[in-house]
Amino acid sequence: MSGNDRRSVGELLLDSELAARDVLMDAYEVDGATMLRTWGEVVESAGDLWDSLPSPGPSPEFASPAPEDSLMAQLKAMNGHLMRSGRGQQWPGAGEPDERLLRIAENLTRASDLLTLRDSNVMSPEVRADLGAARARLVHTLYIGAHGVHVTLNRELRNMQSQRAAARVHNQFTHPELPREDLVRAVSRSRDRVAAFEQLAGSYVSRTYPHALDGEHLPPPPADRLRQALAAWDVQAHRSLSRSPSAENILLTSQTQMMIAQSGQVLLRAASQAGRIDPDLYASRLGPALDNAHAVWSSLSRSWNQLLPPQALLKADPSLVAAAKETSAAYREVAYDRTRPASAIEIADRVDLSATVQAVQQSISSSVDIAHVIGHATTQPDVTAPARRLNARAQQLHAERGESFDAPHEGWVSASDHLNNAPAALPHIVRDDLLTQADEVAATATVAMSAASSLETILPFSPAGTPRNGRFHQDRTLSPAPETGDLPPPVR
Incomplete structure (x- = not known):
């Protein structure tokens, strides 16, 4: 994380929530193996941040902190075993991470670094509210992200099952691109385990979100x-x-x-x-x-x-x-x-x-x-860009322009670049x-x-309204995701 990053812990948590929403919205366009590989880092970073949050101590609002900590321990254990069981296997295998999930993990790690690692038994109401909001936002991020990973894996599993069903009809089980049965089972197991993670996180979200955000401290922005x-x-x-x-x-x-x-x-x-x-x-x-x-x-x-x-x-x-x-x-x-x-x-x-x-x-x-x-x-x-994406875009543009634009005889990208999906001009x-x-x-x-350039400022004037103290708590929840990625209701 760059040393120029001036974002606060609250901003980093909010940015993580929004990034998790992006993951959910694009869940039908991302490779499941890529998502699963990076998801483990998100959960590990979330667990580290949870452990870095100060203990609230005795308070009516936090009469029983142990169940919350137990839930995060469960989530970390589930994730740890899922990641270990996938190491050395053909699926999800090694490869590039998902940029948006990695961004979430980086934000949460940065937030951990900003916190003072000490407990405090005496907290002001503002700090207590912020602590509750931070925990709620953190698990909400895991809940949304887990659903995005689940949607991606479920889509990938259905595609693999459809291909095998079609091969069964045409007796083509020897086709080289047909997904093997063991890979189908691996995707199915991972999907079900991520779904269990999602439901467990959802049980916490249903109890805390969004009312835990009430009273969250919002300092005024620096003037410049x-x-x-x-x-x-x-x-x-x-x-x-x-x-x-x-x-x-x-x-x-x-x-x-x-x-x-x-x-x-x-x-x-x-x-x-x-x-x-x-x-x-x-x-x-x-x-x-x-x-x-x-x-x-x-x-x-x-x-x-x-x-x-x-x-x-x-x-x-x-x-x-x-x-x-x-x-x-x-x-x-x-x-x-x-x-x-x-x-x-x-x-x-x-x-x-x-x-x-x-x-x-x-x-x-x-x-x-x-x-x-x-x-x-x-x-x-x-x-440069990946050759296959360039070729697809060039073909699309050529089809739109028709015969007015001649295609090169040697192709839009070289055959070797297309085969290896190498970076191409x-x-x-x-x-x-x-x-x-x-x-x-x-x-x-x-x-x-x-x-x-025609802007002209006028004398200072404020519209009539109730004086504000920088705390607004209505309509803070994320707006509903599109139909293709709607979250199921949390477990109650």
Whole structure:
């Protein structure tokens, strides 16, 4: 974990919850063996963090702490045996980790490092509330993540069983790509054991989440954190893409710029509602321009994401990763009440909106140049991606363009690269498409910059409302996952 990571324990836990939700949402697109290999690290890191949390001591709220600790010990034991039983076996075998699960494990390890390893029998109500919230968030993260792994393994098992059923009908059990029966059994056992883990974690979640978050201490954000984070991100994005252009760095940059555009919308909308900027200007020019900027950044990010495997960001520049995490945390601290956008009143109570508007305006301007830097990086020969993904994308683009674009006789990638799925240079049809998108992002960002140049702050004014103390507890639960990955109700 980078030494530049300024996130608090609470932010790291929240980031882990959101990352677990991402795992669940993408559970139908990730390899089960990759997920299972990395899941063990998540549980180990969670157990270490649980053990690092201070003991609450005697208190009405924590009259019986032993059952909680026993539950975590059970989860750690289940995970430890599952990981040991898979070592040296053909499945899940060795291989790359899942980037999102690894991110969760890193966050939890970092949170452990931030804690003072000592017990305290005398705690303020604020610390007690934070401790209960931390435990609840930690197990909730394991619950969501376990369900994502379970969904992935269940999908993989059904696919393997379907292939064997089809082979049985056609008497093709000697086909080299047919999954062996012992591998099917291995996946089935792992699925069932992860399901048991999920249900055990769910029994704790049902008792604690989300009411354990009530009273969670939310310190006011540092006055200059967002501006500093955005400035540091701008410098690091230019530096990383200039010194080490790679598909991974371009993907992370486009993803972060998409987040910046979306969060900037939230803040400027709040400034409009709070009277810090002209509401008519926002409604007529700035809001639509920001909508378009967010849309094109999203499209560019998706296009790069198609070319890379889920664990690709493990290869991104660590300094760029750290700057992206700090920018995300700084925005979320100001613009969100946990997992939902904060209201204009909440945001106005947290920060100086006039200064925040200036920071957002500067980020809109810098996004224009970052788009051009991405376009230049896309042309560099060092930018490569897995050959099979490149070939699939090139074929898709060629089918969309039809006969107006001739396919090369030697193929979009070499036969050897495709066979080994080796890193390959971008085919010209793929590079041209990415360059066109980068140019569109730059043009759209320029329009947004022009609209933002007309921002005019007015005299300080706060909308009427109840004074805020930085603690809001409604609507803090994660919004429901899509139908394909809905969580079953926890065991009660």
